[in-house]
Amino acid sequence: MSGPGPSIPPLRPELAVICDLIKPDSRILDLGCGDGALLLHLARSRSVRGYGLEIDAANVAACIGAGVNVIQADLDEGLADFADGSFDYVVMTQALQALVRPDLAVEEMLRVGREAIVTFPNFGHWRARLAILNGRMPITPALPAQWYNTENIHLCTVADFEDLCRRSGWEVLDRVLLDRAHRRGPAISLLPHLFCEIALYKLRKPVAGATAGLV
Amino acid sequence: MGAHEAGTSVGVVVPRRIGIETALTLDCGRTLPRHDLMVETYGELNADRSNAVLICHALSGDHHAAGYHSAGERKPGWWDSAIGPGKPIDTRRFHVVSLNNLGGCRGSTGPNTVDPATGQPHGPDFPIVTVRDWVRSQALLADALGIERWAAVIGGSLGGMQVMQWAIDLPQRVRHALVVAAAPKISAQNIAFNEIARQAILSDPEFHDGRYYAQNVVPSRGLKLARMLGHITYLSDVAMRARFGRLLRDGDGQFNFNFDVEFEVESYLRHQGQSFVERFDANTYLLMTKALDYFDPARDYGDDLAAAFRGAQARFLVVAFEADWRFSPERSREIVKALIAAGKEVSYALIDSDLGHDDFLLSLPDYHRVLHSYLGRVADEVGT
Numbered sequence: 001m002s003g004p005g006p007s008i009p010p011l012r013p014e015l016a017v018i019c020d021l022i023k024p025d026s027r028i029l030d031l032g033c034g035d036g037a038l039l040l041h042l043a044r045s046r047s048v049r050g051y052g053l054e055i056d057a058a059n060v061a062a063c064i065g066a067g068v069n070v071i072q073a074d075l076d077e078g079l080a081d082f083a084d085g086s087f088d089y090v091v092m093t094q095a096l097q098a099l100v101r102p103d104l105a106v107e108e109m110l111r112v113g114r115e116a117i118v119t120f121p122n123f124g125h126w127r128a129r130l131a132i133l134n135g136r137m138p139i140t141p142a143l144p145a146q147w148y149n150t151e152n153i154h155l156c157t158v159a160d161f162e163d164l165c166r167r168s169g170w171e172v173l174d175r176v177l178l179d180r181a182h183r184r185g186p187a188i189s190l191l192p193h194l195f196c197e198i199a200l201y202k203l204r205k206p207v208a209g210a211t212a213g214l215v
Numbered sequence: 216m217g218a219h220e221a222g223t224s225v226g227v228v229v230p231r232r233i234g235i236e237t238a239l240t241l242d243c244g245r246t247l248p249r250h251d252l253m254v255e256t257y258g259e260l261n262a263d264r265s266n267a268v269l270i271c272h273a274l275s276g277d278h279h280a281a282g283y284h285s286a287g288e289r290k291p292g293w294w295d296s297a298i299g300p301g302k303p304i305d306t307r308r309f310h311v312v313s314l315n316n317l318g319g320c321r322g323s324t325g326p327n328t329v330d331p332a333t334g335q336p337h338g339p340d341f342p343i344v345t346v347r348d349w350v351r352s353q354a355l356l357a358d359a360l361g362i363e364r365w366a367a368v369i370g371g372s373l374g375g376m377q378v379m380q381w382a383i384d385l386p387q388r389v390r391h392a393l394v395v396a397a398a399p400k401i402s403a404q405n406i407a408f409n410e411i412a413r414q415a416i417l418s419d420p421e422f423h424d425g426r427y428y429a430q431n432v433v434p435s436r437g438l439k440l441a442r443m444l445g446h447i448t449y450l451s452d453v454a455m456r457a458r459f460g461r462l463l464r465d466g467d468g469q470f471n472f473n474f475d476v477e478f479e480v481e482s483y484l485r486h487q488g489q490s491f492v493e494r495f496d497a498n499t500y501l502l503m504t505k506a507l508d509y510f511d512p513a514r515d516y517g518d519d520l521a522a523a524f525r526g527a528q529a530r531f532l533v534v535a536f537e538a539d540w541r542f543s544p545e546r547s548r549e550i551v552k553a554l555i556a557a558g559k560e561v562s563y564a565l566i567d568s569d570l571g572h573d574d575f576l577l578s579l580p581d582y583h584r585v586l587h588s589y590l591g592r593v594a595d596e597v598g599t
Contacts, residue, residue: 051555057567057581064532064562065588071551072565081552 011041014198017176018091018117021202022048026088029113031075031105032095035059036068043068050087076100079108087113094198096120097152103164110205115173119200122177124157126194141180142197158192158199165203174202224291225257225282225299225306232322235355239317242345242509252356253278253315253322257298258306260362266599267362268304269353270294270313271370271377274445274503275495277321280313281306294371296578303586308594309366317352318344318502326498327428339425343502346373346510350380354388364388366597367590368529371395371575372542373503376510379550382527383512391593392529393586396539396575398546399520399553400511405541408448409504412441416497425498438497439488446487451538451571455480513553520553530560532589534582536574537567562589 011019015038022028024046030039033052036059042048051069054060063070071081075092076099090113096102097120109116121142122128131138137147145151156164158177165172177196179188187195232251240246255278260267270280272293281298283291298304298311315323318341322328326341357365368389370378375397382392398405416422419437423430450458459480465471476482516522531554535547544565554561564585568574574582 051561057564057584060562060564061581061584061588064564064585065591067592069560069562071555071561071563073563081548081555083556086556 011037013181014093014119014178014200015041017178017200018093018119019045021117021174022046022089024048027086029053029079029082029087029090031079031090031092031109033059033063033068033070036063036066036070038091038093039063039068040066075105078104079112082112084111085114089113089115089117091117093119094121097155099154102154102156103168106164106170106203107168110170110203114204116170116203117200118203119198120156120161121152122158122193122196122199123155124159124193125197129194140197158196161199161201165201169205170203171206172201173204174200176200223299223301224295227286228255228257228279228282228284228292230255230278230284230322233356233359235352235359237355237358239348239351239355241342241348243342245342247317247324247342250317250324250352251322251328252317252324252352253319254356255279255281255292255313257281257311257313258309260310261597261599263598264362265364265597266309266366266594267357267360268309268311269357269365269368269381270298270304270311271349271353271368271374271381272313272316273370273372273374274507275442275491275500276374277319278313278315278323279321281311294576296576297583297586303583303590304369305590305594308599309590312356312360312362314353314356316344316349318499318506320496320499325496326425326502327496336428338428338498341498341502343505345506346376346380347384349377349506350384353377353381354385357388364390366599367391367393367593369393369395370397372397372572373507373510376507380510380512382529382531383523386526386528389527389529390597391532391589392527393532393534393589394547394550395534396536396542396547396572397533397550398542399513399549401507402546406508408444408541409508412444412504413501415440415444416501419497422497425501427497433492434497435492438492438495438500439485441500442491442495443484443488446484448541449572451540451569454538454570457569459483520549521556524554524557524559527554527557527559531562532585533561533563534575534585535563535565536570536572536582537565538569539572539574541572 028048028050030052033054039052053071053073055074060070060072090109096118099105127140128138177188177192178198180197230253233254234251236249238246238248276293279292280294281292300307315321318325320327326337330337368378368381375394378392378394381389416434416437419434421432422434462479512523513520533547533551535544551563566582
């Protein structure tokens with residue numbers, strides 16, 4: 001809106017990785033956009049335009065105060081307000097596992113956007129595995145809540161998610177596995193499924209019978 | 216007077232009558248050679264005239280949106296909760312313009328003002344005006360005030376419809392459009408409520424085909440009924456239950472077995488109806504409900520609301536209230552959907568509320584935080 005505005009705090013590493021995957025001047029829909037940090041950053045650094053969806057009233061006010069377009073809505077209600085292919089990217093960070101039907105949510109993302117970017121906590125991280133071996137639900141930095149009060153109702157591992165991608169026919173364009181510091185650490189390259197705490201996927205749904213170049 | 220809290224009230228305000236000397240051709244085909252508008256302003260217009268905000272009123276509103284008309288007055292203007300120093304529509308930063316719309320009954324040219332051609336009140340001969348006519352009239356007012364472009368046009372309910380019409384018809388003159396508790400057009404159910412309200416007035420024996428001024432009477436029973444009906448639709452079931460329940464006015468808890476006021480809710484409705492009769496004109500009420508019924512900006516664009524918005528240049532804030540069933544959140548979502556489809560900048564806030572349609576007049580914290588955040592940025596943008 002106005003000039004340079006107040007300086008913006010650095011992005012969470014996970015969001016910084018997403019920024020790198022987004023082309024300048026594109027249109028983006030950010031599902032569960034929080035205080036609008038990603039959209040604000042993309043608008044300033046890459047002239048990206050778009051909207052955030054957010055359910056929390058305080059976050060909605062924060063977005064509005066930051067000049068970020070935000071639509072107050074429940075992700076579980078779907079994306080009926082958005083036309084097919086109306087965005088270059090539909091992004092959802094750390095919300096997939098809290099949805100009633102994550103598989104349908106990604107389908108919707110790929111209907112509305114040409115590409116979808118999702119992140120989720122990897123339930124196959126060694127800490128989670130260790131906790132399960134000890135007979136307990138994991139409490140880890142990425143999964144800090146108790147089993148009875150967590151919002152996460154559909155946790156999955158990197159392997160589970162990739163299996164869903166195959167079954168659903170989603171093409172994985174990019175995969176970034178982030179370690180505990182939400183960076184691409186050395187242990188990750190060695191044993192990705194064990195050391196990945198946050199997984200990021202960039203997906204596309206190939207149009208049946210379509211040829212490249214179709215926008 | 217303790218009610219005029221120093222610091223948050225605009226204090227005592229003086230309305231003024233502004234003559235619009237330009238002829239105005241209305242949607243119905245008739246032309247008004249000139250008309251008067253009653254106007255109040257709050258806050259200073261800045262040097263480059265960029266900080267002006269227009270307030271559009273709803274069905275029964277008028278130019279008196281904030282402050283008091285005298286030091287002894289108890290009740291402030293209808294949107295005093297939102298307009299004033301430090302309030303969401305901050306008069307330290309904005310020059311706020313509020314008017315009584317054409318066809319109103321609070322001093323602007325309307326059915327109850329004298330037609331110079333006849334020396335009699337216009338009465339039923341006053342043309343039926345539309346939301347689009349109001350926007351034309353308001354644009355002439357902006358010209359008269361030397362305001363090229365509004366920093367924001369703001370309105371709730373029927374006022375929100377005027378905001379949308381501004382953004383569609385005069386895109387270059389609106390920076391920000393704040394559409395609160397509105398709808399892209401009203402439903403059959405809403406038209407039905409309006410029709411009953413009209414029939415109540417039209418069938419009152421003291422209506423005299425709208426020429427009741429000459430008879431020195433007013434169709435008070437009809438107008439009262441119309442307002443009582445309206446009030447039911449402005450409140451949610453939950454709010455009415457919480458406020459009145461089935462409480463009886465007499466403390467003895469016994470039924471009276473007659474038709475006097477017995478339940479608290481009856482008392483409330485009768486009081487609301489009666490006080491409305493004392494301040495409102497029946498012919499204006501008829502006009503206002505008709506303007507509501509006719510509003511449908513998509514109609515000129517093949518019933519495609521997104522197409523209607525395509526030329527808009529404003530950024531939009533759309534606000535709806537959970538408990539509002541007269542102008543429900545679903546209707547606001549239709550506006551948002553069309554704006555998104557048209558590629559417009561829009562934010563949408565759904566406010567958790569209990570009261571109903573009247574929530575837009577309250578200072579609910581979530582609601583005012585959203586208005587404050589949005590308008591704070593608008594003020595920064597226009598350099599005030």
